[in-house]
Amino acid sequence: MNLGEVLSSARKDSAITVDDLAAALSIRAGLLIDMERNNFSKCGGDVYARGHLRNIAPLLGLDSAMLISLYNAEHSMESTSLNEQLVENNITKVPHEKKNISWKVPATFSLVILLVVGVVQIVQSNTSDEPTPQAVATATPTNVAPTPTVTEPAVDPTTPASTANVSMTLSASDAVRIDVVIEGTHVFKGEMLAGESKNFDSDSSISVYFSDAGAIDVTVNGENLGRLGGTGEVLRRTFR
Template sequence: MSIGNSPEDDRPSIEDDRPSTDDERPSIGRALQQARIDAGLTVDEVTTSTRVRIPIVHGIEEDDFSRCGGDVYARGHIRSLARAVGLDPDPLVAQYDAEHGGRPAPTPAAPLFEAERIRPERRRPNWTAAMVAAIVAVIGFVAFTLFNGADNGSKGNHVAEGPAPEQKPSPPRPSTSKPADPKPDPSDSAIAAVPKDKVTVKLSVLDDKSWISAKSHNGKLLFDGTLLKGESKTFQDDERVDLILGNAGAIELFVNGKKVEDQFETGQVERLSYTKGDPEVG
């Protein structure tokens, strides 16, 4: 029998081989803080990369999630911080759910869709119907106005109807106006009212047409053109009027109020000059 430890002392300890329980895991905040320190990052650097405010980062590292604003935001912050310091976020989120009553059940989509379907849609104004109604109203108003106007007119005519009072013919009144003087026939005396201090020549085309040129005593051109049948021209000058008639036989000529009786032939060209005296052929 050897002196020393008993065989029982050589057996491995049961407590050393026992797997670690969940209670031996570091807390979420402790794990994030240790990983940040191991990564050589400061809180400010983690805040810059995750956009999680500094007070919230300090609170999570102290396992205080009250500043996160709810479980949903707390899970999101845990995931952001875990990725920033190089940890797998899923075990930390699962640990958070286990410590805070589990992950909430997702809201079924059917009631949401049903609520969206039942929600009444806001009706837009129907401008086309409003415009049609306005046009119909205007047409109705115009028709009503015309109908009333026609009705009133017919009533007024009905009142005005009836036998008209007989009017006795009034006796003829004696005429006080003097009888009009008989118009004198065109003659030498009727045209004699031309000014005596000027030479007045009047041309009238009786048949076909005639080319006419008229000049004053100083050579000023008074007219140069063709007169058609029924057209007339009158020329005046202080001393003399010179004429060229292209078709003298078609022209009736008055000089100083007197008709020139010379018989010109059709197609004949005449050069004539007249002064203040009696008509004389130039």
């Protein structure tokens, strides 16, 4: 089993879609698809490819050292021989005989430069002799449009309360990055500070990525679930 097949199998076993994994990593879904096909050419080089693998490993329950070892064995440019790299990059070329440059070439080039400089000086001299017309500033009256009056819509006291199937409250006890997806839309992606709380509602489901599951308390539909993981644990959960 190659590296791409290992990634694909682990993602499917974790019941994580390509789009969810791409959102958690903040990378394109197309890049993940290429990596699962064992194609790492679009990662931007060995350093970026290894970085992606280190970020993917905890989300799929894999050993990052094992992934890096597979990558180095199958894809790393550092593992190929110098001769192979020279052939791949067409570095080895047939030497050509050095040609002597005739003295006429620099002489002709110098003459052309002198002619160009002379023409420029003549044009500048003729331009400076012509009087420059002075622009006359004309004051233009400014019409200030009246500010429209915005009428706030009346609040209907009979409007029923929210009937969302999933209501969630997140309360951070420490700084933590989260990514909240509701019905396929990223409604919030950023950092919550210690003591900060946020509420989210959905008619179907709410999917949340936590960079540190031990730094945030979760309440769903009035039920306090507490902290869903340990300190520093990367976690994604979907609530329906």
